[in-house]
Amino acid sequence: MSKFKRKKGQGAQKINTSSLPDIIFMLLFFFMVSTTMRETEVQVQITPTEVSEVKKLEQKSLVSYIYIGRPAKHLQGLYGSEPMIQLNDKLVNEEGIPTEAVQDFVLFEREKLPEIEKNKMVMSLRIDQDIPMGKVDDVKQALRRAKALIINYSARKDYEDEGR
Amino acid sequence: MAKRELQEINAGSMADIAFLLLIFFLVATTMDVDTGLTRLLPPIPEDEQEQEVKVNKRNVLVVLINRNDQLMVGGEFGTRVDQLKEITMEFFTNPTNDPTLPEKETKEVEFPPGSSPLLPPDGVWRGQVSKGVISLQNDRSTTYQQYLKVQNELVAAVNQLRQDFCKLYFDKDYNDLNMNNPTEKEIAEAIRDVYKMNISEAEPKNIGGLN
Secondary structure (H helix, E strand, O other), rough: HHHOOOOOOOOOOOOOOOOHHHHHHHHHHHHHHHEEEEEOOEEEEEEOOEOOOOOOOOHHHHHHEEEEEEEOOOHHHHHHHEEEEEEEOOOOOOOOOOHHHHHOOOOOOOHOOOHHHHOOEEEEEEEOOOOOOOHHHHHHHHHHHEEEEEEEEOOOOHHOOOOO | OOOOOOOOOOOOOHHHHHHHHHHHHHEEOOOOOEEEEEEEEEOOOOOOOOOOOOOOOHHEEEEEEOOOOOOOEOOOEOOHHHHHHHHHHHHHHHOOOOOOOEEEEEEEEOOOOOOOOOOOOOOOEHHHEEOOOEEEEOOOEEEHHHHHHHHHHHHHHHHHHHHEEEEHHHHOHHHOOOOOOOHHHHHHHHHHHHHOEEEEEEEOOOOOOOO
């Protein structure tokens, strides 16, 4: 009977953890490769629209972001709940005329690009799905005036739509 | 001199260090890819005067979205968004040479020579391309969602035409054409020349009365 009763009272056996660092490093490298750095804090609420024909945006260095949406919950005390425009990481305040702010923003962003890529600048419009087009049209007109003509309506891929 | 055994480095904290780095990357990075519809805005005309471009009426398909997100396509009210792709494709191809649908013109498009058995040896495609233009107009109160869905259908229609062309002549998926391969890039550009993305986003104006 006592044949199988060994190691009584020795406590739980230790698991060999020598491969743990390797596993964690593997995870680390996976995340390093597959993610990108968070650059801006979005201060407006945006529910993206889902459509079927989306393409990936290449060359992130050429892209600047314009967000339009209602201010985030914790900012609504400060800014109210009317839709606001955010340019990269800066909310356009009440004082500034939005369209002029957009034009200045385009000029500023264009300055940052090297000479040969200045006309390849892409403005990515990230707009909440319930925003009325009037606001969007104003921004589009401002972009046209600032000669930033390549735009990208940011949207998520709609997988259910694919089969159609 | 006594020979000392090589001491092993204690690697017990390695996991902790790796964990720390891992958590840093989890917090500081995002995974979302930027996707969207890339479109080209029309430049503002140089001279202030309204440029009157004479376009034959049959060559324009007007797509209106009113403040209640309803569609009017080519004068017909109440089109559903999911019908739009079919209508657009028919508009651009005009398969029956219907006099109310756009005119076509003969055009030569150069493909890389020898890229397809269906093309002549010099690779020049001669065929009919549509003169049609789609004019997309919206009200200031149209929701962005509806606007984007309509844009998407129009883009989908043109993409489908390009896809069909690519399948027919090159037996390849248009979306799978490798842009880093010069021949395939040339093919993609030539196909884009055959089926142009003629979608104009009109100057904003108020449709349907009060705002």
